[in-house]
Amino acid sequence: MAPRFQAPRGTRDLLPEELGRWQWAETQARGVLERYGYGEIRTPLFEDFELFARTSGESSDVVQKEMYRFKDLGDRDLALRPEFTAGVMRAFIERGLGGRKRIHRLWSGGPVFRYGRPQKGRYRQFSQVNCELVGSPAPGADVEMITLFVDLYEAWGFRDLTVVLNSVGQPASRRAYGDQLRAWLAPVHGRLSADSQQRLVVNPLRVLDTKDEGDLALFRELGEVPRMLDAIDEADRAHWEAVLAGLESVGVAYEVDHGLVRGLDYYTRTAFEVHDRSLGAQSALGGGGRYDGLIAELGGPPTPGVGFAIGLDRAMLVLEERGAAAPAPPAGIYLAAMEATHAMALALARELRRNLSVELDVEARGFSAQMKAAGKSGARLLVILGEEEWKRGEVAVKDLASGTQETLARAGLAEALGARLAQAPPPVRGGAKETEKP
Numbered sequence: 001m002a003p004r005f006q007a008p009r010g011t012r013d014l015l016p017e018e019l020g021r022w023q024w025a026e027t028q029a030r031g032v033l034e035r036y037g038y039g040e041i042r043t044p045l046f047e048d049f050e051l052f053a054r055t056s057g058e059s060s061d062v063v064q065k066e067m068y069r070f071k072d073l074g075d076r077d078l079a080l081r082p083e084f085t086a087g088v089m090r091a092f093i094e095r096g097l098g099g100r101k102r103i104h105r106l107w108s109g110g111p112v113f114r115y116g117r118p119q120k121g122r123y124r125q126f127s128q129v130n131c132e133l134v135g136s137p138a139p140g141a142d143v144e145m146i147t148l149f150v151d152l153y154e155a156w157g158f159r160d161l162t163v164v165l166n167s168v169g170q171p172a173s174r175r176a177y178g179d180q181l182r183a184w185l186a187p188v189h190g191r192l193s194a195d196s197q198q199r200l201v202v203n204p205l206r207v208l209d210t211k212d213e214g215d216l217a218l219f220r221e222l223g224e225v226p227r228m229l230d231a232i233d234e235a236d237r238a239h240w241e242a243v244l245a246g247l248e249s250v251g252v253a254y255e256v257d258h259g260l261v262r263g264l265d266y267y268t269r270t271a272f273e274v275h276d277r278s279l280g281a282q283s284a285l286g287g288g289g290r291y292d293g294l295i296a297e298l299g300g301p302p303t304p305g306v307g308f309a310i311g312l313d314r315a316m317l318v319l320e321e322r323g324a325a326a327p328a329p330p331a332g333i334y335l336a337a338m339e340a341t342h343a344m345a346l347a348l349a350r351e352l353r354r355n356l357s358v359e360l361d362v363e364a365r366g367f368s369a370q371m372k373a374a375g376k377s378g379a380r381l382l383v384i385l386g387e388e389e390w391k392r393g394e395v396a397v398k399d400l401a402s403g404t405q406e407t408l409a410r411a412g413l414a415e416a417l418g419a420r421l422a423q424a425p426p427p428v429r430g431g432a433k434e435t436e437k438p
């Protein structure tokens with residue numbers, strides 16, 4: 001029978017054994033972000049609904065269909081964050097960061113929420129690592145962002161990633177390009193999906209985002225899609241070319257994707273994504289772009305910016321499917337006690353746990369139950385508090401990897417155990433049962 005309470009549709013629990021890989025990935029990411037000079041910013045999980053509506057664009061899927069919008073008891077119109085940038089920019093303006101220094105490098109991580117149709121790699125609560133470089137319009141900022149983007153994946157063991165890239169121009173060139181798209185689609189307008197017809201009215205570029213098979217067939221029928229890159233102005237083109245040249249000098253592989261428009265409306269100039277085919281329909285691992293008009297749009301001082309979001313769930317899924325080993329937890333100690341030494345074992349465990357990982361039997365069961373538990377625990381060292389040894393100020397220590405035993409003094413025990421755990425396990429002696437790995 002199904003349990004009475006289940007995780008809400010589109011959400012899931014991550015258990016300790018699964019979280020090993022997540023925590024490792026988060027640590028790796030923090031290292032890269034620190035070395036690039038990015039500071040962490042934490043903003044609320046929910047904000048005014050209006051902030052997201054303004055930022056993402058009224059016509060975006062996120063606002064139209066995917067927002068966890070709710071009224072609180074004070075009748076405030078709020079929403080769970082569907083992405084990080086809006087909240088980070090709200091904080092940037094509200095806290096006056098722009099007045100403190102010119103360029104800000106900020107990152108955030110944590111859950112985001114979108115009411116989509118759940119499937120492999122698509123959840124209603126998922127996690128992102130998000131980065132923003134605020135304050136510079138220079139192509140060098142885009143290059144740093146895309147390089148950081150790729151280096152984060154590389155730190156997780158991804159190789160040979162190809163970034164796909166496009167320029168989505170400026171509001172004026174986008175409007176002109178939108179008109180071109182409308183004209184191009186005019187002959188088949190009546191046969192387009194309802195979604196695409198609506199997008200053609202509010203935000204024609206997003207038509208290129210369609211997943212509808214019928215629409216895609218119509219595009220093929222019409223031949224070559226007009227290109228945004230042919231519609232952008234000279235300044236945008238110079239920016240675009242400088243970004244490509246920069247990526248070449250740092251050795252980041254890219255491909256131009258004329259159909260890349262990104263789901264959110266706030267992008268200007270550079271837009272980029274990275275995909276992994278093994279994910280099937282939900283192949284986007286992450287994406288980002290420049291958003292030069294966003295801060296002004298939200299009522300702040302005109303300030304350019306560029307950023308990206310990486311989806312952690314999908315990255316972890318790919319690593320798991322490729323069989324990338326989850327990092328082993330640190331080798332630890334199992335502390336076994338006799339009836340007479342159980343109280344001492346509790347105190348010793350507390351002392352050792354200041355630096356070392358220690359497990360002991362909280363139920364004070366018999367010795368053989370403790371030996372079994374030690375075998376299952378995955379501990380590297382078994383420390384036995386025998387009554388007589390303890391009186392002499394000693395404990396017995398067995399290396400469960402090699403089977404070797406020794407007696408160590410109670411004084412300085414933490415240091416002695418720490419030193420043994422830091423060493424690679426000694427070679428296993430052949431044959432003997434006690435040398436088997438637990």
Ligand code: AMP
Nearest residue numbers: 121122123126284285286287309311314
């Ligand atoms: P976006 O801002 O939509 O480009 O999202 C950035 C990244 O977040 C995507 O490339 C995905 O890896 C991830 N992502 C977006 N939506 C979902 C979702 N519903 N479930 C899991 N990951 C997602």
